[in-house]
Amino acid sequence: MSQVGPVLVVTMIDDPTADLVIRELHDRNTPVVRLDSGDFPATLSVAATLTPQGITGTLSTPTRTADLSRVRSLYYRRPSGFSFPHLDEQDARFALTQARYGLGGVLASLPGCLYVNHPHRIGDAEFKPSGLAAAAQSGLQVPATLITSEPDAARAFVKKHGPAIYKPLSTPLYRIDGVSCTVTVDEVTADQIDDRVSGTAHLFQHRIDKVADVRVTVIGHRVFYVRIDSDLLDWRTDYERLSYSVVEPPPGIEDALWRYMDFFGLVFGAFDFAIDRTGTWWFLECNPSGQWAWLEPPTGLPMVAAMADLLERSR
Template identity: 80%
Template sequence: MSDLGPVLVVTNLDDPTTDLVIDELHGRGVPVVRFDSGDFPTTLSIAASITPDGVQGTLSTPTRSADLSHVRSLYYRRPSGFAFPHLDEQTTRFAVTQARYGLGGVLASLPGCLYVNHPHRIGDAEFKPSGLAAAVDSGFLVPPTLVTSDPDSARTFVKRHGPVIYKPLSAPLYRIDGVSCTVKVQEVTADELDESVAGTVHLFQRRIDKTADVRVTVIGDQVFCVRIGSDLLDWRTDYSRLTYSVVPPPPGITEALQAYLDHFRLVFGAFDFCVDQEGRWWFLECNSSGQWAWMEPETGLPMVAAMADLLERKSA
């Protein structure tokens, strides 16, 4: 398989999940070129030509070089953004735009490359309303959901479907007294909703009376289902209170997972479900670049090996 060239890994410096996968690939003798978009242009350079045979050229880091016409696969994780601190504000905006559409455009156009996942497809899938609509079309159970900036509509929805939770449509980090924070999922009542709802768009969803959560990680054609036990509304707020067990998917779930991934043209997805009192799985979301490796030592599931198989293109 060495003639397929290296695996490109695009992520930031602090990414333990990627570290595990790269170690596995190194153990198999698969070449890896890791870089972060934030390294450009200081320690990352590119020279690419558009030819009748596709993109050709090289991508270089201080220790590695990749032939862009022979990239085996690209693992797109969590790169940091482009930064040009030596430039003034206006010139920085120009430089960032050129880097995004230049370097980003080349990386999105590699001939014969397997993307896990393609950055454009990740972008498509990150729109939560699109994901919920695709989940319905794929056959999942989806809780009643309202996306609105209208206070009256929000209050009516809460009264009709309560208990209801509020979820951010995206979760950019912000800081309070120097501490990184994010907006939590939380239950809301109608009398808590005032005219400030009109300030932006919000997502409200009926709260499922759950017995557990399930994280389903799909890596290529392998499906790993892990039941997460806790008494938390959002299990991600306190990992120390979680318990884990491997469970089989109910009938129809595997087919719906594949339909969802096919819709967005993804080969990896980290799906979150909650399980109600009748044992039904309700779709909450799918993160197309989500975390998963922390569950392997808790369950013994061979997830790192599965990701390495996919990136190596072992079945190709």
């Protein structure tokens, strides 16, 4: 085995973006160990010891073993959740928490490891209110936003800042008649708001009169700007109707991006902006583990190579 430590890729089995990065690393003869933490403990095992030098030991899959003291970087993508279907509810709950804080704690504590991104930093940055506040503090333009559980406050906001949209604060998948679904961004009027708003927290936001969207992907010290043209409120609902072009950002955007990244301790981020009719870029959100590889073929941007460079720590 190479004397250079491996890249550890933590993700679910169906992850085309990780596939591309791993293929690039393999082509460079860079050792890779891929695993899904959700496979623990069925086909993934851990034996970790705390020493004065940090965590040592191994993570083992049916085909690979990673020396925890030699992992050079960890690419934390989208692992599946822990599951203990053979246990009753109470025992499964106990086993899940032990797995989360045991295996999860080991993965978060590798000595000398570059995290892309650290799972704790991902957790922090996934809170939309925190992201919007950090964007404003970083100097980015943020649409007027309300987070509320009060119907009257929601109606007043929509009347003042309309046209307005509703967007989920998180997007867990659910099923309707066996079909996977999710809550999409949609326009909302004051007369549509009723007492159901009081059932949980909701996010309402001024709808930007946009002419295009921009996906900005930060990979280490490199930034890739792609304009997305469509007639959609939420371009993620129909990729077939999108067209892409490489663009340059307005003055001040890139400096603000670095401030945002530093705020959360990120080395990767997938930012979404809306461009209005005056050319102003409005921050919508940043996904700390977002998708990006689908943008390389239509633009020619060397994004997969940039991620491999980062994981190799060659740049």
